[in-house]
Amino acid sequence: MSKFEWKYAAAPEASNHAKIDARYGLFINGKFVNPLSKKYYSTHNPATGQKLSEIAEAGEKDVNSAVAAARQAYEKVWKKMPAKERAKYIFRIARVIQERSRELAVIESMNGGKPIRESRDFDVPTAANHFFYYAGWADKLDYAFPNKKPKSLGVAAQIIPWNFPLLMAAWKIAPALATGNTVVLKPAETTPLTALKLAEIIRDCDLPPGVVNIITGFGNTGAAMVNHPDVNKIAFTGSTDVGKIIQKSIAGTDKKLTLELGGKAANIIFDDAPINQAVEGVINGIFFNQGHVCCAGSRLFVQENIAEEVIQKLKARMQTLIVGDPLDKNTDIGAINSREQLDKINYYLKVGKEEGLEIYQPNCKLPANGFYCKPTLFIGAAQSNRVVQEEIFGPVLTIQTFRTIEEVIEKANNIPYGLSAGVWTDKGSKIFNLTTKLRAGVVWANTYNKFDPSSPFGGYKESGFGREGGLHGLMPYLNL
Ligand code: NAP
Numbered sequence: 001m002s003k004f005e006w007k008y009a010a011a012p013e014a015s016n017h018a019k020i021d022a023r024y025g026l027f028i029n030g031k032f033v034n035p036l037s038k039k040y041y042s043t044h045n046p047a048t049g050q051k052l053s054e055i056a057e058a059g060e061k062d063v064n065s066a067v068a069a070a071r072q073a074y075e076k077v078w079k080k081m082p083a084k085e086r087a088k089y090i091f092r093i094a095r096v097i098q099e100r101s102r103e104l105a106v107i108e109s110m111n112g113g114k115p116i117r118e119s120r121d122f123d124v125p126t127a128a129n130h131f132f133y134y135a136g137w138a139d140k141l142d143y144a145f146p147n148k149k150p151k152s153l154g155v156a157a158q159i160i161p162w163n164f165p166l167l168m169a170a171w172k173i174a175p176a177l178a179t180g181n182t183v184v185l186k187p188a189e190t191t192p193l194t195a196l197k198l199a200e201i202i203r204d205c206d207l208p209p210g211v212v213n214i215i216t217g218f219g220n221t222g223a224a225m226v227n228h229p230d231v232n233k234i235a236f237t238g239s240t241d242v243g244k245i246i247q248k249s250i251a252g253t254d255k256k257l258t259l260e261l262g263g264k265a266a267n268i269i270f271d272d273a274p275i276n277q278a279v280e281g282v283i284n285g286i287f288f289n290q291g292h293v294c295c296a297g298s299r300l301f302v303q304e305n306i307a308e309e310v311i312q313k314l315k316a317r318m319q320t321l322i323v324g325d326p327l328d329k330n331t332d333i334g335a336i337n338s339r340e341q342l343d344k345i346n347y348y349l350k351v352g353k354e355e356g357l358e359i360y361q362p363n364c365k366l367p368a369n370g371f372y373c374k375p376t377l378f379i380g381a382a383q384s385n386r387v388v389q390e391e392i393f394g395p396v397l398t399i400q401t402f403r404t405i406e407e408v409i410e411k412a413n414n415i416p417y418g419l420s421a422g423v424w425t426d427k428g429s430k431i432f433n434l435t436t437k438l439r440a441g442v443v444w445a446n447t448y449n450k451f452d453p454s455s456p457f458g459g460y461k462e463s464g465f466g467r468e469g470g471l472h473g474l475m476p477y478l479n480l
């Protein structure tokens with residue numbers, strides 16, 4: 001440590017105000033009920049291993065009762081309710097998320113492992129914003145789709161992953177309600193708590209019973225939702241493998257489907273870019289939320305003549321990143337979500353080394369307990385490396401170089417995924433050239449990981465289809 005570097009004192013966020021019940025039932029028809037399956041499993045804090053609560057495991061009968069509740073609420077109440085009345089409920093949910101934001105942020109960090117700075121400043125406010133935004137659309141659908149007579153679909157089954165538990169629930173529920181559909185939602189097995197907190201909020205907002213049902217469980221619970229004959233729409237965010245299973249299993253039915261799947265985004269730096277700003281953007285792009293981000297900028301492309309400078313600056317910046325307690329306000333990189341995910345990341349670290357790549361990790365100390373991984377660079381990577389082609393979903397960045405714009409477009413696109421990309425350059429013309437040629441749903445220019453409820457998000461190729469967010473995000477929930 002040089003004399004100009006110093007350590008921050010610990011600044012942990014208090015967690016004693018966060019109310020977590022010892023056990024949660026399933027939220028069906030407006031109340032928490034015991035699962036008919038009679039089964040429960042434990043949910044943990046990945047940063048400490050501490051058990052947080054017991055969670056109901058919904059079986060097929062429980063899925064049936066959730067779908068029946070959603071159907072009844074749809075036919076009897078929600079479908080008939082004037083849109084401006086529906087909007088009031090959605091606004092109310094947004095306001096209560098804001099009111100309870102501190103508790104939600106703390107629980108999100110405790111159950112998922114993400115730094116409190118992110119859950120507090122990004123996840124929770126963005127979730128509230130999605131409800132505000134779609135509340136605004138509810139009574140304006142005829143203006144959004146003139147002469148199309150938009151009609152709701154019915155019951156939506158929504159299945160979400162563990163990387164943005166509350167935010168993904170908001171992305172799914174808000175547009176479904178605004179368009180007049182009712183919902184059965186399942187959070188991922190490792191991160192059920194904020195979805196259950198959202199169920200409490202929905203109950204406290206007096207939403208008519210059955211309009212939103214939140215059930216917990218594993219993959220087979222999700223599969224039972226997908227295969228239920230009375231479901232009209234499936235919205236899934238998760239892995240490409242499960243997305244393919246779902247697509248197969250609904251073939252021949254008239255269920256509507258949107259899939260948000262994996263990614264392996266290219267983040268491209270040209271030699272005319274503001275280098276320091278780009279380095280900061282690359283760091284944010286891959287280490288944000290431990291790299292548990294489908295749109296993470298996990299493949300860095302640097303123009304050859306500036307590669308040395310960029311790599312040296314990346315290393316210096318990584319040396320200052322703070323890895324540790326997710327509840328500490330200074331933490332940059334929190335805990336990996338689960339043992340399973342940490343094993344997967346460590347497996348790819350081994351693969352990258354075996355592929356002969358130069359590896360760089362800062363010499364920081366990791367906490368003794370919990371699931372942690374150092375931020376990692378693989379330098380001198382090639383298009384054929386597995387660590388370049390396959391989704392790692394962790395804080396691991398591969399670095400490739402390029403000389404011309406044609407070369408980088410070809411390399412960036414030569415991958416099964418196409419969710420997002422980033423471009424760093426001083427020239428607007430280069431940005432427009434790239435945005436039209438990169439096969440990615442979102443392209444950020446001179447920034448990264450920026451989200452807004454009004455802008456659509458979604459993939460190409462094996463990253464899925466359909467858009468969430470914005471006016472586009474209404475379409476998958478409507479018959480037009
Ligand atoms: P996952 O295993 O596909 O799980 C996603 C959700 O589907 C979970 O709730 C899971 O339940 C459930 N599920 C598992 N098997 C199922 C089946 N056969 N039928 C129906 N549902 C099933 O993915 P994950 O490991 O949680 O999340 C990581 C992946 O999600 C990454 O590949 C990432 O790229 C992708 N992702 C994509 C986006 C996007 O917007 N495109 C956003 C976030 C994440 P369990 O939790 O019980 O397994």
Ligand code: MG
Nearest residue numbers: 188189219239
């Ligand atoms: Mg899974």
